[in-house]
Amino acid sequence: MNHAFEEVFDIPKLTELCERYTKTNGVVTALLDLEGNVHVKTGWQDICTRFHRVNEVSAKRCTESDTCLAGQLAAGSNYNVYHCKNGLVDIAVPIHVDGEHVANFFTGQFFFEAPNEDYFRKQGEELGFELIPYMDALSRVPVFKEEDIRKIVEFLSGLAQVFGEMAKAKLDLMELREAEQKQFEELREAKEQMERLAIEDPLTGLKNRREFSARLESEFHRAGRYQHPMSLVIIDVDNFKEINDTHGHAAGDEVLKAVSRLLLGSVRQSDLVARIGGDEFCILCPESSADDVEGLMERVCREISELEFCVHGNAFRVTCSFGLAGYVGLCRNPDELLVCADKSLYEAKQRGRNCVVKYLCKESENLELKVLMGQGRG
């Protein structure tokens, strides 16, 4: 069994059932797993609980008897009648769950005929028991006729079968629930992945163009409504085609991931970094004017140029061009702001790449471009 014994067997319910059985005929019961742990125990005789199972020597014999009794069941017997090493009779029947022998159901602690008192007196002396209470406990041990025991065994075998079937039903239910839970988890994970894929770029883990457009739209309107500043940066890897062609597509991917990490690690949590095209990224900075972010972008531009890549022993570096546009309320819609940032980016490329160009939307007709970091050739 792959489950804990108590999970599969309803111990409180079985105990209640066995207690009722013991009350009707005085027959004791015990349910033991194959490691010898007692899970149900009803009506046990004092001679066992107060004497034999307490004294070290006789307790050892009890364990040996339990093991021997169980051992024969493990070998395939339907039941086993055993004269225990402390002089009483025990009976055990196996419990199978789905064909697997998992436990034993015991009764016993009785005699088939009146006990030999001299034998028990001598045993009591040897073990150091107080003789009067020991012999008194012996006198309470029931004596059953073999014919009665046969009926008891039949009943117990039936009961053991019912226990096994109950456990199997519980096991099936648990397995069904586990399968359901697993399916539920898989569905939840698939749904989360779908939701992630809908808004994330799978290569870099950055937000994708769709998510970026939605956020730009809402931030644009918020900035307009409250007259707050907002900036947009478009970043494009310089000569990326050449990187792919020279070092391979996988190396190109590594460049994109490294640039993504650097961008993400450089901005505020409230900013949005997205991959909006093959080698094109966007950063949306709410509550920040272009003046606020230009210094940061210059630093990022430099840090990207300082990254070192190595493919098959060939080291190389990359640079990016940055087009920055600050929204001060003159753009009429998010697309106009994007166009402004794009124009800055174009200018950055024109000026030889690896630089940041800021676009100021002073008047929509009166454009002002400022080259912030001109390492380029233009």
Ligand SMILES: Nc1nc2c(ncn2[C@@H]2O[C@H](COP(=O)(O)OP(=O)(O)OP(=O)(O)O)[C@@H](O)[C@H]2O)c(=O)[nH]1
């Ligand atoms: N490795 C890799 N390459 C990509 C991916 N998506 C697009 N590309 C490549 O990115 C390259 C982009 O190159 P271009 O748009 O021509 O521009 P560029 O070479 O960067 O030149 P400039 O922008 O002018 O500096 C193309 O060769 C695309 O095939 C991707 O996910 N992984």
